[in-house]
Amino acid sequence: MAGPAPARARSSFARRHHLFWYFRHAVLLAWSGFVLFPIFWMVLTSFKDAAEWVTWPPHWIPHDPTLHNYRQIFTFSQLGQDLTRQATEQVFNIWGALMDSLLICTVSSFVSLLLGTFLAYSVSRFGVGGKNFRYLILTIRMVPPIVVAIPILMYYAIMIPHTTEVLTGVRVSFYDTYSGLGLLYVATTLPFVIWMMLSFIDEVPYTLEHAARMMGAGRIHTLRRVVVPLVASGMVVTFLFIFILNWSEFLLALTLTHPNVTTLPVLLNKFQSAVEGRLYGPQAAIGTVITIPVVVLGILIQKHLVKGFSFGMIRK
Amino acid sequence: MAEAQAPPAGRARTEAPAGAGWARRLSAWLGQERVFRLIPFILVEGTFLLLLAIPFVLTVYISLLKWRANRPFEQAYFEGLGNYVDVLTDPEFWWALGRTFYFAGVAVVLELLLGFFLAMLLYREFRGRRLYITIFLIPMMVVPVVVGYNFSMIYIDSGPLNEILAPLVRLVGGDPRIRWLSHPIAAQWAIILADVWQWTSLTFLIFLSGFSALPQPLISAARLMGASRWQIFWRVQLPLLKPVIVIAVVIRSMEALKIFDQSVLLTFGGPGNSTQTVAFYLWRQVWQFNKFSFGAAASVLLLLIFSVLIYFGIYLLVRERAMLHKEGA
Amino acid sequence: MAQIVLKDLVKKFGWITAVAGVNLRIHDGEFLIMVGPSGCGKTTTLNMISGLETPTSGEVVIGDTVVNDVDPGERGLGMVFQDLALFPHMTVFENIAFGLRVKRVAEEETRRRVRQVADVMRIGPLLEKRPSQCSGGEAQRVALARTIITNPAVFLMDEPLSSLDAKLRVDMRTELKHLHERLQATFVYVTHDQAEAMTMADRIVVMRGGHIQQVGEPLEIYRRPANQFVAGFFGTPTMNFLRGAVAKEGGRPLFRAQSLAQPLPAGSPLTGGGGEVVLGVRAEHVLVGEGSKRGQVTLTEPLGDETLVFFDFGGEAPLVAKVNPEMHLAPGDRIAFEFEESGFHLFDAATGERLN
Numbered sequence A: 001m002a003g004p005a006p007a008r009a010r011s012s013f014a015r016r017h018h019l020f021w022y023f024r025h026a027v028l029l030a031w032s033g034f035v036l037f038p039i040f041w042m043v044l045t046s047f048k049d050a051a052e053w054v055t056w057p058p059h060w061i062p063h064d065p066t067l068h069n070y071r072q073i074f075t076f077s078q079l080g081q082d083l084t085r086q087a088t089e090q091v092f093n094i095w096g097a098l099m100d101s102l103l104i105c106t107v108s109s110f111v112s113l114l115l116g117t118f119l120a121y122s123v124s125r126f127g128v129g130g131k132n133f134r135y136l137i138l139t140i141r142m143v144p145p146i147v148v149a150i151p152i153l154m155y156y157a158i159m160i161p162h163t164t165e166v167l168t169g170v171r172v173s174f175y176d177t178y179s180g181l182g183l184l185y186v187a188t189t190l191p192f193v194i195w196m197m198l199s200f201i202d203e204v205p206y207t208l209e210h211a212a213r214m215m216g217a218g219r220i221h222t223l224r225r226v227v228v229p230l231v232a233s234g235m236v237v238t239f240l241f242i243f244i245l246n247w248s249e250f251l252l253a254l255t256l257t258h259p260n261v262t263t264l265p266v267l268l269n270k271f272q273s274a275v276e277g278r279l280y281g282p283q284a285a286i287g288t289v290i291t292i293p294v295v296v297l298g299i300l301i302q303k304h305l306v307k308g309f310s311f312g313m314i315r316k
Numbered sequence B: 001m002a003e004a005q006a007p008p009a010g011r012a013r014t015e016a017p018a019g020a021g022w023a024r025r026l027s028a029w030l031g032q033e034r035v036f037r038l039i040p041f042i043l044v045e046g047t048f049l050l051l052l053a054i055p056f057v058l059t060v061y062i063s064l065l066k067w068r069a070n071r072p073f074e075q076a077y078f079e080g081l082g083n084y085v086d087v088l089t090d091p092e093f094w095w096a097l098g099r100t101f102y103f104a105g106v107a108v109v110l111e112l113l114l115g116f117f118l119a120m121l122l123y124r125e126f127r128g129r130r131l132y133i134t135i136f137l138i139p140m141m142v143v144p145v146v147v148g149y150n151f152s153m154i155y156i157d158s159g160p161l162n163e164i165l166a167p168l169v170r171l172v173g174g175d176p177r178i179r180w181l182s183h184p185i186a187a188q189w190a191i192i193l194a195d196v197w198q199w200t201s202l203t204f205l206i207f208l209s210g211f212s213a214l215p216q217p218l219i220s221a222a223r224l225m226g227a228s229r230w231q232i233f234w235r236v237q238l239p240l241l242k243p244v245i246v247i248a249v250v251i252r253s254m255e256a257l258k259i260f261d262q263s264v265l266l267t268f269g270g271p272g273n274s275t276q277t278v279a280f281y282l283w284r285q286v287w288q289f290n291k292f293s294f295g296a297a298a299s300v301l302l303l304l305i306f307s308v309l310i311y312f313g314i315y316l317l318v319r320e321r322a323m324l325h326k327e328g329a
Numbered sequence C: 001m002a003q004i005v006l007k008d009l010v011k012k013f014g015w016i017t018a019v020a021g022v023n024l025r026i027h028d029g030e031f032l033i034m035v036g037p038s039g040c041g042k043t044t045t046l047n048m049i050s051g052l053e054t055p056t057s058g059e060v061v062i063g064d065t066v067v068n069d070v071d072p073g074e075r076g077l078g079m080v081f082q083d084l085a086l087f088p089h090m091t092v093f094e095n096i097a098f099g100l101r102v103k104r105v106a107e108e109e110t111r112r113r114v115r116q117v118a119d120v121m122r123i124g125p126l127l128e129k130r131p132s133q134c135s136g137g138e139a140q141r142v143a144l145a146r147t148i149i150t151n152p153a154v155f156l157m158d159e160p161l162s163s164l165d166a167k168l169r170v171d172m173r174t175e176l177k178h179l180h181e182r183l184q185a186t187f188v189y190v191t192h193d194q195a196e197a198m199t200m201a202d203r204i205v206v207m208r209g210g211h212i213q214q215v216g217e218p219l220e221i222y223r224r225p226a227n228q229f230v231a232g233f234f235g236t237p238t239m240n241f242l243r244g245a246v247a248k249e250g251g252r253p254l255f256r257a258q259s260l261a262q263p264l265p266a267g268s269p270l271t272g273g274g275g276e277v278v279l280g281v282r283a284e285h286v287l288v289g290e291g292s293k294r295g296q297v298t299l300t301e302p303l304g305d306e307t308l309v310f311f312d313f314g315g316e317a318p319l320v321a322k323v324n325p326e327m328h329l330a331p332g333d334r335i336a337f338e339f340e341e342s343g344f345h346l347f348d349a350a351t352g353e354r355l356n
Helices: A004-047 A068-074 A094-128 A131-142 A145-168 A178-202 A206-214 A219-248 A252-257 A264-274 A280-315 B010-015 B021-031 B033-063 B082-089 B089-120 B129-140 B142-155 B161-171 B184-212 B217-223 B229-256 B261-265 B277-289 B293-328 C044-051 C092-102 C107-120 C136-148 C164-184 C194-199 C218-223 C229-231
Strands: C006-013 C017-025 C031-035 C058-063 C077-080 C154-158 C186-191 C203-208 C211-216 C240-249 C252-257 C261-262 C277-281 C284-302 C308-312 C318-324 C336-337 C346-347
Touching: A004 A131, A004 A280, A004 B089, A004 B129, A004 B142, A068 A280, A068 C107, A068 C203, A094 A178, A094 A219, A094 A264, A094 B033, A131 A178, A131 B293, A145 A178, A145 A252, A145 B033, A145 B277, A145 B293, A178 A219, A178 A252, A178 B033, A178 C346, A206 A219, A219 A280, A252 A264, A252 B277, A264 A280, A280 B129, A280 B142, A280 B277, B021 C211, B033 B293, B082 B089, B082 B293, B089 B129, B089 B184, B089 B277, B089 C346, B129 B184, B142 B161, B142 B184, B142 C136, B161 C092, B161 C164, B161 C336, B184 C136, B217 B229, B229 B293, B261 B277, B277 B293, C017 C044, C017 C211, C031 C044, C031 C194, C044 C058, C044 C154, C044 C186, C077 C136, C092 C107, C092 C136, C107 C136, C136 C164, C154 C164, C164 C194, C186 C194, C194 C218, C203 C218, C203 C229, C211 C218, C211 C229, C229 C277, C229 C346, C252 C277
Parallel strands: C031 C186, C031 C203, C077 C154, C154 C186
Antiparallel strands: C006 C017, C006 C058, C203 C211, C240 C252, C240 C277, C252 C261, C277 C346, C284 C308, C284 C336, C308 C318
């Protein structure tokens, strides 16, 4: 009785378990493929020569891989002669947009981080803003940016120049300026900084600060030596997170800048719509340049994202 | 002074800059609790006020004028609520609004189901789990504009999508070189698909956190009482996950209603107006047609509509978070 | 001079009054323990002494200066927190040296003093480790070392032993007593554990609901609790309480409760006008084996050196007695019992105040 029965039970369980294992891996692999494919295709295209862009059937591996597209977008020259299609007079190169994006994203992320961390500290330790501050601050994020873009446009391009002209005789406009977009980026990322840094700061027990205070340390000293070292990694994660957000930001940049200030997403769009025959190669190259660093950054902080999410959203 | 005291590994040097009594006093004054708690608050609130509140008031004002941007501001005249009437009677507005809800609804449902399903498969340890998680989180970090562009590349008539589907299409006797983006319905689904591709990773992340936060003792207890896997799922895990699900729904829905980037990149609202989301519609009115007052009125209306949704969303969020707290997860 | 005087100290948080008028004089060099249930205001009072909380009204005087407006770091105090508050990102050495570094003490002297203190607390080998790498007892000593090194005249301690397991707690109690003797400093200690208070304190301050219930030496509090709360708070097992009335019968005061009649010593207060009284008798004053009263055993708890016997006597609640472990009783046994005359505590049933 004891002999045959357990053996039977074991094998059917093992079979079910195995089936499940196959099923699970099949699904996961399928989704992985779905996830990776568009990125793969883009990188692929960026190495394709013009002749291979729109072949049918499409080439899964370029027959004639080339760095030409990259060369094109990175040179300062005007359009090269080796283009076979008609194109606008736009300067092709990516440097301008790259620099603009880098500058605006880095500076505004930095400012946002500083400001937000300070406020997060105040909220955490002093309860500034009330019990539900952390939720209220998110409401700013919930407003559709387009609804913000229009007012800001009028503000930047009309009201401020008008006012400054009346007051000082000089027309100061924030439209299509670094500071204009940068300031706005600060405002839009602040809620995230506050939200994330709040959860990091909350993790630092306030008794540590009390202990430091009892030993004679002033508040600034305590912050510097006790609190900041403990939230430093949180600050890095937050910075990277909002950097990625700013880097990807499209709508506000589209509406409020160009041609003086051009961020990368805006540049990509310009190609999409401005160029008649679609220049898939260079576009793919630009896309790759925009995306890959961010994806790499993202992979680096993803462990923290998961943890941060658990603590920020689910746990605390 | 610093030298005489043999500074401990450079620390004293930063702490007592030579002859900087005023710095110390400033430090002490700043460190005062009253001052300290106010400064960032003022700065931040000031930023918001300047950058968001004032422009908004300005917009309301402009929405009451009649003004097209190609004429100078001075020529605008007071119109009253006429612009609002125009917006509300413009069928395009309502179509765009409805379409936005449709896109968002379908996309969010798909993302929730997929994200939940994937998280369920991945929350327990097994070989390769880390790798899968890393891969699955990638789409979140890809710049949305690029996503739009990528998918546009895939959808062209000589694109890889068609090649993959070619055998099926030929079987039915059709031409495999389908121009997906030229068909309104297909174009709409293209937008939805792009959104799903990108944002399932977020719902996945949320559910993954939710699953790993499930209190193990409860599940063990159920197991000991003889509950089957299925029963445990339906009666223990799902109810415990309800707050997480609500949070995911609220977060995702709020974002999904703002779909814009893909509309511009993939289809530019087309074919016709079939993929025109409300954000796109608004953008067009102002930037393409220069109907500033009209746009101003529309954005005020949109803000009102969204406010209701936001309020509701926040209410749900707070409530579910409170419930999570109570359970001591 | 490390004498601390609290004058009419009050602390309110919004509508809630945490500390409602505390007057206390803490003597130089004594080991004073504030004890009471959660929420009684002991920690808040301690925080007002340290300066981490500002009083709503009242004064804190250390030595002969009113220190209400003095920064916590300038009051010459040391504090040990419940969660130890060791800086996790610094080594043990840096943790201990923190107080000195803040005061810009020269590096060489800092090193010397840290080593010295580390030897005293027997944590020398730990100096380069992180707090997370230390055991509970070791971390405890690091926290103490960190406080000692600045030579404060007063040590404040907020339930420092509550995070330790039972055995370690007992060991640390002895260590703290030794430390107190060696340093000759004033120790102000807060706990909710009455056993801790009894074993370590020179004097005990019992608090409840923001008020001081009683101040006195441990034995005094044990033998003459000022009210019913204090009586029930101290002593394991809890004191037996019987509700009844005292009337003069046959020339002597007689306590009646349910089925019980107990003559009281002459001079015991009588309840007039329908007032009720609570008679308290500690378990060790309940004599089982002989006597005029009858009871039935419900439960016995052998502790090794003595046995606790719970029994019903026909009243509302069971009584508990401490008996010799040689006496073998089992649930269901009928026993005779008596109360020892010296162990009577009478409390007003309404106010809880001591009457005799």
